[in-house]
Amino acid sequence: MNLDHLKNEAQNTSCIDWAERQGWAITKRGNDRFGPCPLCGGTDRFAINISKNVWLCRQCDVGGDVIKLVQHMEGLDYKSALERITGRKAAEPIDPAREAELKAQAEQDRLARERVANRYRQDQIRSARRIMNLARLPKPGGPVEAYLRKRGLDKLADTIAQGRFKILLREIERFERKIPVKNGGKVEWITIDECPVMVGEIIKPNDDLDAVHMTFLDPTTPKGKREKADPNTGNPLPSKIMKGSKKSGAIRLYTPSAPTRLVVGEGIETTLTALQEAYQPNTAYWCGADLGNMAGAAGEDENGKRCNHLPDLNDDEAFVPPAWCKELVLLRDGDSDSKKTDNQLQRCGRRAMALRPGLVAKIANAADGKDFNDMLVEGAE
Ligand SMILES: [Zn+2]
Structure with a gap:
């Protein structure tokens, strides 16, 4: 079975959207968000990079995209993870109009994430420079x-x-x-x-x-x-x-x-x-x-x-x-x-x-x- 359509649809969901939808405790600001790993615990070993839309658990030493995230956290195979993220069975036919709509929405979300991440990064750099100005x-x-x-x-x-x-x-x-x-x-x-x-x-x-x-x-x-x-x-x-x-x-x-x-x-x-x-x-x-x-x-x-x-x-x-x-x-x-x-x-x-x-x-x-x-x-x- 060709899963490409389902894969593209799954990738419309960002890692952070998935994490928030699951109610995982994760920091709310910045480009790098941290929290405990839903699987192995800790306090800040699980991280999501917003602009790159990737995640990593330092303890599990596993990371990747949203599909890998769901596979890892829920112990699912590739196809089941796609179905879990999209809420759709792989065998179901796709409505092309709905597909296009999801894609456009995902692109808007991505640009919004990038803007937020960029602003935060600029704030951070400014505050680093402020500190350098104080340092002797x-x-x-x-x-x-x-x-x-x-x-x-x-x-x-x-x-x-x-x-x-x-x-x-x-x-x-x-x-x-x-x-x-x-x-x-x-x-x-x-x-x-x-x-x-x-x-x-x-x-x-x-x-x-x-x-x-x-x-x-x-x-x-x-x-x-x-x-x-x-x-x-x-x-x-x-x-x-x-x-x-x-x-x-x-x-x-x-x-x-x-x-x-x-x-x-x-x-x-x-x-x-x-x-x-x-x-x-x-x-x-x-x-x-x-x-x-x-x-x-x-x-x-x-x-x-x-x-x-x-x-x-x-x-x-x-x-x-x-x-x-x-x-x-x-x-x-x-x-x-x-x-x-x-x-x-x-x-x-x-x-x-x-x-x-x-x-x-x-x-x-x-x-x-x-x-x-x-x-x-x-x-x-
Ligand atoms: Zn972990």
């Missing part, structure tokens, strides 16, 4: 120097103390953290915290600065990061956030004048630990901001089967090292989900090797269950 080079005796010492990064902290900036980080000495609170029908932004912030610029391959990484600091806590509860929910607020459009970007913590090797870690502290403890000449040390950004989309093998360790080379928003990079070293923290982390690093390394002929990619491991910075801090005790 770290001052001797300032919050970033103190934070680096707390994390065992004394040699790097010394470069700040001595006023010779080796690493590209910035700080805001006093930042007002605000969150939206619903008050009757209105949303008000209230200040819930004031604290120093370490700011990392997330720079794109074309040198555009469209995103920032913020770490909220508190010298009195064991890890030096601010611990604060959300007054609405009582849940802990994140101690680090990113704002803006980080896709394909990196925090270029340290870049020498003629680099040939690039070391990339997921976190700022991990990457700085490698810079301090295992410095090599002609080597740049960049933070990839998050593993998803470093990994990009998963691709298919020669038989068209999706493989999580293979990159989708058509994903033009994934991180790719610059043309000067001949050797890429990916730092693998031992404290993250092992199989998934392996796949993501494999994708990153394989994409780099495919797109930069002659480049060699390697993965460097931290001890099991630790990140590089844990090892450093423990080693110092």
Whole structure:
């Protein structure tokens, strides 16, 4: 049976429409919506990208279009998923007028989604730039120097103390953290915290600065990061956030004048630990901001089967090292989900090797269950 008609009809339903129709708990704003996976739970591991109209569960490590979504969540075969989405049996004849109407509606919905996503993205980039305007080079005796010492990064902290900036980080000495609170029908932004912030610029391959990484600091806590509860929910607020459009970007913590090797870690502290403890000449040390950004989309093998360790080379928003990079070293923290982390690093390394002929990619491991910075801090005790 030819299912093409039914497939086209099913694809008129977007992933987000399906998710909302099922009543899944998912965030309401932005181009990337998050929530628990309807299948495996969690809090934010299930994501839908509105403009691309695709979804992904980081835990199930499965994603795709709306058909794949229904197949995965309901355990249906391809044909049953098409019937479930369209509410029509595959054998039923199609009314061409109705088909055209659905198609036109779907196109309108798609354009509306794109407009919303674009507006949100522009808002995010504006707020990232606002934060960059507030941020200054770290001052001797300032919050970033103190934070680096707390994390065992004394040699790097010394470069700040001595006023010779080796690493590209910035700080805001006093930042007002605000969150939206619903008050009757209105949303008000209230200040819930004031604290120093370490700011990392997330720079794109074309040198555009469209995103920032913020770490909220508190010298009195064991890890030096601010611990604060959300007054609405009582849940802990994140101690680090990113704002803006980080896709394909990196925090270029340290870049020498003629680099040939690039070391990339997921976190700022991990990457700085490698810079301090295992410095090599002609080597740049960049933070990839998050593993998803470093990994990009998963691709298919020669038989068209999706493989999580293979990159989708058509994903033009994934991180790719610059043309000067001949050797890429990916730092693998031992404290993250092992199989998934392996796949993501494999994708990153394989994409780099495919797109930069002659480049060699390697993965460097931290001890099991630790990140590089844990090892450093423990080693110092
Ligand atoms: Zn899942």
